[in-house]
Amino acid sequence: MINESLSLTSSITYTPETNLTSENTRIISTFLVLPSGNTTDRDEREINIGDTDFTFPSQYTLGLGIGKEKRWFVGGEYTNIKTSNLTNRSFDIDFATFTDASKFRLGGFYIPNYNSIGKYWNRVVYRGGVRFEETGININGEGINEFGISFGVGLPVGRLFTNMNIGIEVGRRGTTDFELVQENFFNTFISLSLNDRWFEKRYYD
Numbered sequence: 001m002i003n004e005s006l007s008l009t010s011s012i013t014y015t016p017e018t019n020l021t022s023e024n025t026r027i028i029s030t031f032l033v034l035p036s037g038n039t040t041d042r043d044e045r046e047i048n049i050g051d052t053d054f055t056f057p058s059q060y061t062l063g064l065g066i067g068k069e070k071r072w073f074v075g076g077e078y079t080n081i082k083t084s085n086l087t088n089r090s091f092d093i094d095f096a097t098f099t100d101a102s103k104f105r106l107g108g109f110y111i112p113n114y115n116s117i118g119k120y121w122n123r124v125v126y127r128g129g130v131r132f133e134e135t136g137i138n139i140n141g142e143g144i145n146e147f148g149i150s151f152g153v154g155l156p157v158g159r160l161f162t163n164m165n166i167g168i169e170v171g172r173r174g175t176t177d178f179e180l181v182q183e184n185f186f187n188t189f190i191s192l193s194l195n196d197r198w199f200e201k202r203y204y205d
Contacts, residue, residue, distance in 0.1 A: 002066070009075070011063040017085065018056040024049040057082040067108070074108035083136035099143065101136030105129060107150070125154030127167065139180060146173040152189065161195035 002008050029044040059082065065075025081101040107129025116122035133146040152167025167189040174182040 005068050007067060007069065009063075009065045009067075012061065014060045015058060017058040017082070020054040020056070022052045022054065024052060055085055057085045065108075070111060070114040072108065072110045075106075077103075077105045079103040081136060095140050097138045099134075099136050099138050101134055103131065103133045105131040109154075120156070123156045125163065127152040127154070131171075140178045142175060142178050142180060144174050144180075147171055148185075154193070157192075163193040163195075165189070165191045165193060 026047045026049050027044060028047060030042045031039045032042050033039050059079060061077060061079045063075065063077040065073060067073030067075075079102065081103075083098045083101045086098050107127065109125050109127045111123065111125050113119070113122040127150075129150045131146075131148050131150075135144045135146060137144045148169050148171030150167055150169040152165060154163040154165050156162070157164050169187040169189070170185070171187075172182065172184050174180060176182045
């Protein structure tokens with residue numbers, strides 16, 4: 001809390017690296033389909049496959065925001081993922097490597113007048129945000145990045161605190177350099193926030 005009207009919010013999270021080992025079995029068989037539709041095995045062979053080691057990378061996230069309760073808020077978040085430490089022979093792909101991934105997000109909301117009675121649009125929550133991501137995937141020496149801009153509104157429904165949330169996002173992923181593929185995408189989001197008053201004391205029976 002900075003003062004009576006402004007509040008400062010911060011956060012930090014960390015997820016440690018995780019190592020897993022899987023035991024693999026592969027069986028190859030041939031079978032005969034009988035006129036009745038049933039099947040019978042003709043030959044079966046088990047192939048020895050080595051165990052697979054997985055290393056899931058560590059990551060940390062830093063967040064910081066400032067705002068006024070029920071009026072406005074602006075916040076940013078940074079995430080770093082050590083995908084360069086990711087190991088799994090299933091991911092050994094020619095011309096592709098993994099580097100550390102990072103994500104940066106900046107966004108906020110604004111409510112003109114939360115307690116407005118006569119003007120509906122003054123109670124609407126207006127939201128906006130932007131994000132940039134280095135995915136950690138490197139193809140032919142070129143990093144694959146992603147960028148997106150989003151807008152949305154929270155529409156009050158009914159007399160209480162229920163909102164219908166509608167949002168859109170437009171963005172771009174990848175690059176056309178070195179004959180790679182670039183995607184332009186458009187996403188829509190719809191959700192419903194259900195809020196009500198619980199355990200209210202009755203003054204009249």
